[in-house]
Amino acid sequence: MNRTRTILLWSLCFLVIAAGAAFAAEKGGVLRVAVIDEPPTLDQHVVTSDLTTMIAQHIFEGLYTFDSKYSPVPLLVKSEEMKDDGKTAVLSLREGVKFHNGKEMDAGDVLASLERWGKFGARGPVLFSNLEKVEATGKFEVTLTFKAPFAPWKNLLAFMNGGPVIYPKDVASGAEKTPITPEQYIGTGPYKFAERNPGRYIKLVRNEDYAARTEAADGYAGRREALFDEIRFIPVPDVGTRVNGVKAGDYDYAEQILGDLFDSLKEDPSVVTTVNQGANQGLMFFNSREGVLKDNFKLRQALQAAVNMEPVLQSAIGPAELWKASGSFMPESTLWYSKAGLDRFSANNPELTKNLAKEAGYNGEKITLMASTSYKFHYDSTLVIVKQLQAAGFNIDHQIYDWATLISKRGDPTQWDIFFTHHGFVPDPILFTFMSESYPGWWITETKRALAAEFAGTLDEAKRREVWDRIQALVYEEVPVMKTGDHFTYDIYSPKVHGLSESSLIWPKFWGVSFGK
Amino acid sequence: MFSYILRRIWSMIPSLLLASIIVFSFIHLIPGDPAQIMLGDQATPEQVQGLREAMGLDRPLYVQYGRWLSGVVKGDFGTSIFFHQPVLHVILDRAETSVLIAVFSMLLIILVGVPIGILSAVRYNSRIDQLFSGLSMLFASVPTFWLGLNLMLLFSVMLRWLPTSGFPSILESGDWSNLRYLVLPCITLAAPNSALIIRLTRSSMLDVAKADYVKTARAKGLSEGAVNIRHIFRNSLISVVSALGFTFVALMAGTVVTETVFSLPGIGRLVVESVLRRDYPTIQGIILIIAFLYMVINLLVDLSFALLDPRIRYS
Numbered sequence: 155m156n157r158t159r160t161i162l163l164w165s166l167c168f169l170v171i172a173a174g175a176a177f178a179a180e181k182g183g184v185l186r187v188a189v190i191d192e193p194p195t196l197d198q199h200v201v202t203s204d205l206t207t208m209i210a211q212h213i214f215e216g217l218y219t220f221d222s223k224y225s226p227v228p229l230l231v232k233s234e235e236m237k238d239d240g241k242t243a244v245l246s247l248r249e250g251v252k253f254h255n256g257k258e259m260d261a262g263d264v265l266a267s268l269e270r271w272g273k274f275g276a277r278g279p280v281l282f283s284n285l286e287k288v289e290a291t292g293k294f295e296v297t298l299t300f301k302a303p304f305a306p307w308k309n310l311l312a313f314m315n316g317g318p319v320i321y322p323k324d325v326a327s328g329a330e331k332t333p334i335t336p337e338q339y340i341g342t343g344p345y346k347f348a349e350r351n352p353g354r355y356i357k358l359v360r361n362e363d364y365a366a367r368t369e370a371a372d373g374y375a376g377r378r379e380a381l382f383d384e385i386r387f388i389p390v391p392d393v394g395t396r397v398n399g400v401k402a403g404d405y406d407y408a409e410q411i412l413g414d415l416f417d418s419l420k421e422d423p424s425v426v427t428t429v430n431q432g433a434n435q436g437l438m439f440f441n442s443r444e445g446v447l448k449d450n451f452k453l454r455q456a457l458q459a460a461v462n463m464e465p466v467l468q469s470a471i472g473p474a475e476l477w478k479a480s481g482s483f484m485p486e487s488t489l490w491y492s493k494a495g496l497d498r499f500s501a502n503n504p505e506l507t508k509n510l511a512k513e514a515g516y517n518g519e520k521i522t523l524m525a526s527t528s529y530k531f532h533y534d535s536t537l538v539i540v541k542q543l544q545a546a547g548f549n550i551d552h553q554i555y556d557w558a559t560l561i562s563k564r565g566d567p568t569q570w571d572i573f574f575t576h577h578g579f580v581p582d583p584i585l586f587t588f589m590s591e592s593y594p595g596w597w598i599t600e601t602k603r604a605l606a607a608e609f610a611g612t613l614d615e616a617k618r619r620e621v622w623d624r625i626q627a628l629v630y631e632e633v634p635v636m637k638t639g640d641h642f643t644y645d646i647y648s649p650k651v652h653g654l655s656e657s658s659l660i661w662p663k664f665w666g667v668s669f670g671k
Numbered sequence: 672m673f674s675y676i677l678r679r680i681w682s683m684i685p686s687l688l689l690a691s692i693i694v695f696s697f698i699h700l701i702p703g704d705p706a707q708i709m710l711g712d713q714a715t716p717e718q719v720q721g722l723r724e725a726m727g728l729d730r731p732l733y734v735q736y737g738r739w740l741s742g743v744v745k746g747d748f749g750t751s752i753f754f755h756q757p758v759l760h761v762i763l764d765r766a767e768t769s770v771l772i773a774v775f776s777m778l779l780i781i782l783v784g785v786p787i788g789i790l791s792a793v794r795y796n797s798r799i800d801q802l803f804s805g806l807s808m809l810f811a812s813v814p815t816f817w818l819g820l821n822l823m824l825l826f827s828v829m830l831r832w833l834p835t836s837g838f839p840s841i842l843e844s845g846d847w848s849n850l851r852y853l854v855l856p857c858i859t860l861a862a863p864n865s866a867l868i869i870r871l872t873r874s875s876m877l878d879v880a881k882a883d884y885v886k887t888a889r890a891k892g893l894s895e896g897a898v899n900i901r902h903i904f905r906n907s908l909i910s911v912v913s914a915l916g917f918t919f920v921a922l923m924a925g926t927v928v929t930e931t932v933f934s935l936p937g938i939g940r941l942v943v944e945s946v947l948r949r950d951y952p953t954i955q956g957i958i959l960i961i962a963f964l965y966m967v968i969n970l971l972v973d974l975s976f977a978l979l980d981p982r983i984r985y986s
Contacts, residue, residue, distance in 0.1 A: 188934075194709040194753055194948075200718070202711040274721070276714055316713065331721040333709070335755055352754050352764060353936030354839070390836060390934040394820050399835040399934075402827045528947070558703030558949050561712065575712060592715050 180668040185382045185651070187664070188390040188399055188408040195333035196347065196356075199267075199275040202316035204578055208409070208661040209387050211374075212358055213254075214319035214341035217245060217264065218312035222373035222659065224488055224581055226312035229367070229375070230259065230320060230342065232294075240303035240613045247294040251365045253322050254346040261290035266326035268296075268318055274331050276316030277585060281307060284610065303613045309582035315660075344380035344665045355386040371666055373659055381653075381668035400425050400646050406669075407647040407654075409662065413472025416644060425646040429476070432579035432660030433485045436470070436535050436638035438523075439575065439588070439595035444567035446519045454633035455498070456510035457521075457572075460546035461539055462502035467639045470534035477641040483586060483626060485640055489615075490583055494623040495630030499637070507546050518549045524564065524573040528557035532574050535638055564594040579660050583622050584610060588635045597634030672977075675985040676970070683966045690962040691743075691955065695736050698946070698954050704728070705752045705949040726752060739955060748959075749952035753945070758956035762938070768838050768930075769938040771853055772860065773922035779861035780868055780918065785911070787865075788872025793899055795877060804873075807866035819859040819932040826855060836934035856933045860926055864918050871914055875907035882906070908979050916972035917965075924961045 193206040198214055219229040228234070230251060235244045251259045265288065272282030284304040291297045298307065311318055321329070325338045339347035344366070345358040360380040369376040388405065390396045396408035397415065401424050411419065411427075420427050440447045440454055447454055467477040481499025484490035521543075525536035533554065540552045553570075555563065563569045573594070580586060587593040589606060605628060609621045629635065645662060647654060652670035654662070706722035707714065723729050727738075742749055748758035787807075791800045810818075827835040838852040879885065880903050888902045927939035938957060945953040976983045 191944075192753075195755075200710060200714075202713045274718070276710065276718065279715065316711070331718070331725045333755075351840075352756065352761060353941070354837070388837060388934070391940075392816075392932050392934065395823070395836045395932055395934055398820070398823050398828050402823075402831060402835045404827070404835045404837070556703075556947060558708050558947060559701065561707050562702040562704050565707075565716065577712070587713055590715075592717075593713070 180652070180670055181381050182383050183669045184384040184386060185407065185664055185667070185669075186405045187385060187387050188396040188405040189387050190389070190396075190410050191391060192352070192389045193356075196336075196339050197329075197333035198314060198317060198319045199271045199278070199329075200316070200331075200333050202276045204315065204661060207315045209356060209358075210319070210341075211314050211343070211661060211663060212345040212380075212385065212665065213339055213343045213347050214314075214321070215343050216311060216314060216317055216319050217247075218308055219314070219374040220312055220581060220659070221375040224373075224659075226308040226581070227372075227375045229312075230264075240305075241300050243298045243300075243307065244291065245296045245298070247296065248365070248367075249294055251342050252363050253342055254340045254361060255322065256363075257322060259320060259322075259342055260293050261296050263323045263326070264296050264320055265290045266323040267320045270321075270326045270329050271318040274329070275318065277310060277313070278318065280584065280590075281310045281318075302611050304610055305613050305615075305618055306582040306584045306610065310585070313581050313585070315578070344378045345385060348384070353389065355388045358385045358387075359383065374663065378665040380665055382664065385664055397425075397646065400648055403648065405648075406651050407645065407662070407664075409645045410643050411646055413476050416473045416476060419646055424649070426649055426651075426654075427644055427646050427656075428654055428662070429642050429644045429657045430660070430662070431485075431487065431642065431657045433478075433640035433642055434576050434578050435483070435640055436466075436531070436574065436576050437588075438539070438572050438636040438638070439564075439593075440634055440636070441567055441571050441595065442598065442634060443596045445571045446521060447571050450514050451632050452510050452514035453516050455631075456507050456514055456516065457543060457548065458498055458630070458633050458636055459501045459503050459510060460507040460548070461500060461542050461636070463500040463639050466535050466538045466542075467641060469538050470531040470638075471641045475642075476644065477639055479639045481630075481637060481639075483629070483637060484583060484622075485579070488581075489619065490622055492619075492623045492626045494627040498630040500639075504546060511547065516548075518547075520549050520551050521571045522551045522553060522569070524553045524555060524560055524570045526557045526560045526574070527554055529576065531641070532576065536574050539638075567594075567596070583625070588629070589625075595634055597632070599632060601628060602632070602634075672985050676974070679970050679973075683963070686966065687959060687962055691740070691959055692736070694955055694958045695732075695739070698949075698951055699732055701949075703949040705951065708948055709752070739952065743959070748956040751945075751950055751953045753948050753950045753953065758952050761941070761953060762956055762960060765936055765938050765941050767840060767842055768853075768935050769923050769926075771841075771850070772856060772926065772929075772935070772937060773919055775850075775853060775857045776860040776864065776922050777915070777919055779857055780864045781915065783861065784865040784868030785872055788869045788911075789876065789899070789904060791869065791873040792876035792880070792903070800873075803869060807869040809866075810862040811866035811870070813863065815859055815863065815928050816932050818862060819855065819929055822855045822859060823933075836932075838933075838935050852933075852935075856926075856929050856935060859929050859932070860922060864922075868911065868914065868918075872907065872911050875910045876903050879903045879907045905979065909976055912975055912979065913972055916968045920961070920965050920968050923964060924957070 189205060191205060193203055193209060195201060196206055196210045198210045215229050217231045218226045221227050230248055232246045232248045253259055268288050271278040284300055286299045286301050288298050322340050325334060325340060336350050344361055344364045346361045348357040348359045350356050360383055366377050366379060371377050393412050397411060399405040400408045419425055442448060463479045467479055471477040479500055481496045482491050523540060525532050527533045540550050543550050564573045588595060588597055591598050605625050612618045612621055650669050653667035707719045710718055710722060739749055751758050751761050754761050787803050791803045794800050823835050826833045833854050834852050839849050841847060841849050885902050888898045924938045927943045930937040930940040942957050977985060
């Protein structure tokens with residue numbers, strides 16, 4: 155009996171040591187990520203660049219984040235309590251969370267960060283225009299008081315892109331409009347900012363003092379573990395070089411590969427492909443302030459009825475696995491998916507187009523459509539759309555610019571009628587740019603205003619979904635914007651990288667990822 | 672000679688001033704706003720205006736130009752809008768890659784282009800001349816991105832002899848083995864330029880070969896080698912050296928395609944990316960430095976003529 159127990163004990167010891175050794179083998183190394191460009195800044199509050207978020211999410215954390223079902227769950231928050239029929243949210247913060255400068259995070263840091271984001275942040279004003287006050291009500295407690303119940307608050311706090319990550323108080327309270335500087339990149343995340351070498355790389359190193367959550371990892375939520383010693387984000391602008399670099403072993407991960415290469419890379423044993431499920435959508439904004447399309451809903455519907463989105467997506471994106479001709483503004487994987495108004499999406503109906511154009515009183519007036527060559531799929535999409543519209547009898551003036559020129563010109567409503575852009579995934583429809591009255595296109599109608607107010611003030615989830623259905627139907631009726639469809643970017647990585655799945659949520663993340671054994 | 676050089680340097684000042692005014696006006700004439708680019712597609716107009724004010728972009732153009740010029744005179748080229756670093760620092764950081772690429776590519780171009788050019792001229796219309804003429808036409812017409820990607824595929828992906836891309840700084844690491852990162856880019860750049868130098872050396876030599884003094888040299892019984900090198904080659908060098916001078920500056924700043932393909936942190940890519948980002952101070956700084964470089968190289972080329980041709984005298 156004793157002997158058996160000794161053998162068992164030794165076996166157990168051996169297993170523990172072996173497991174430890176296996177784990178130790180997984181930890182370490184430098185992950186080299188080939189990215190398309192250099193980000194202008196890593197200040198998450200002020201910019202909405204996806205590249206910034208992909209890097210910055212390893213350094214900074216917010217109060218909430220998203221799980222794999224895109225539901226907001228606590229990250230730096232421990233628990234929350236709702237009071238006054240949803241008008242007050244009391245957030246208890248986790249204790250013992252340290253910034254990269256060694257200081258413990260408390261309510262003062264959270265308050266300063268939220269205030270800076272609310273005033274100068276990219277998406278902060280959406281939340282703060284609905285807030286009466288935000289205050290620190292304890293060393294580890296922050297209270298948000300809303301003017302009226304405001305349902306999307308948690309989604310807004312969880313969305314990293316242009317979102318409210320928490321900086322130390324001395325960084326956040328001194329920051330205003332201009333982005334914070336690299337010396338101020340101090341967060342609470344699993345990796346620390348180490349160096350920016352312009353044109354060469356941005357280097358992050360493991361945060362040895364990281365206070366991880368204890369729940370199992372789920373999407374961006376739960377346990378985060380930094381397994382690499384270092385991550386380098388290296389700008390490699392040429393897509394062919396990114397692919398060759400991973401194949402040759404010079405990079406371990408490369409983002410945004412060409413659709414045309416998807417089929418061959420899927421079969422290539424030297425790389426693994428991963429599709430990004432946070433769909434992008436091609437969008438054509440219609441000018442509601444000036445020109446031939448102003449208030450002319452029939453003419454907009456005529457343009458909408460003339461287009462067939464399948465060839466547009468096929469030509470701009472490529473393989474069928476990377477796009478979906480879907481008219482719902484929120485993807486099917488979310489609870490916001492809606493079929494309202496979809497009978498008008500990609501109608502490809504010449505008869506209807508003709509009738510609507512006649513009703514609109516259209517007499518061949520010039521319609522200016524602006525697109526950019528800086529994003530190849532913008533240009534490719536509009537090439538097909540313009541052909542289709544011209545074939546349907548519209549006089550389209552297709553104007554091509556670089557991106558900087560386009561975003562400057564679109565600010566002047568006399569310069570254009572339609573412009574093409576794309577937006578990435580947003581977790582709550584309130585964040586769609588066409589819901590904002592200041593975004594070029596300037597969609598402001600009484601019906602829209604009433605529905606938007608109802609949508610923001612409704613707390614019941616089922617009721618919110620129903621209001622969103624009505625908003626989407628209105629979009630297809632008043633056509634402030636025309637969606638081409640959902641499309642998915644994909645990345646590749648070396649087979650020696652472990653912990654990445656076949657698809658990523660919105661931005662690829664490298665905590666919980668290692669070189670394996 | 673000395674007073675000539677001084678005069679030339681003095682005349683550079685109005686040229687540089689003119690170049691800076693032209694660049695400043697042109698870059699501000701193009702629509703586009705660095706604040707909007709930095710903040711992204713979804714920034715509100717108030718946010719963009721706020722950042723414009725913080726960066727001083729709302730001031731009148733002549734005020735912006737005056738402030739920039741007074742800084743340049745003191746050696747301060749301003750701060751890059753995109754990198755948040757002094758422009759001079761950003762440029763010098765990229766200069767290491769560009770200078771090394773230019774020097775090594777030039778060596779390759781001279782070592783390959785000039786001897787083959789001489790050989791083709793000496794063996795005019797022979798099989799070997801036809802072979803090199805054909806090859807040089809081929810390399811002159813192959814697009815650099817195609818050549819670069821194929822060299823990368825062969826030597827980096829298939830054979831794994833050389834890295835695909837990037838260039839870790841030698842100045843920072845002190846590791847001279849990093850030069851291996853520049854082998855493929857230099858071959859890519861040298862190929863079309865060598866081809867041009869082959870063609871130029873060959874045609875200049877053939878032109879000079881018809882001159883009377885070459886006939887005289889032959890008539891007085893000099894060996895064919897001496898005629899070819901001392902009389903024909905030396906006299907045809909003026910056009911070749913001019914071309915090499917301009918090729919050198921072009922290699923310093925105009926190699927954007929190769930820098931993009933091999934992901935090299937060089938000046939060429941910095942110019943194009945800065946234009947796309949509307950990083951005004953960086954564009955102005957680089958253009959001024961490139962213009963200055965062109966003038967200096969031009970002066971050096973002119974001075975070298977006096978060495979090559981004793982008839983040329985500067986005073």
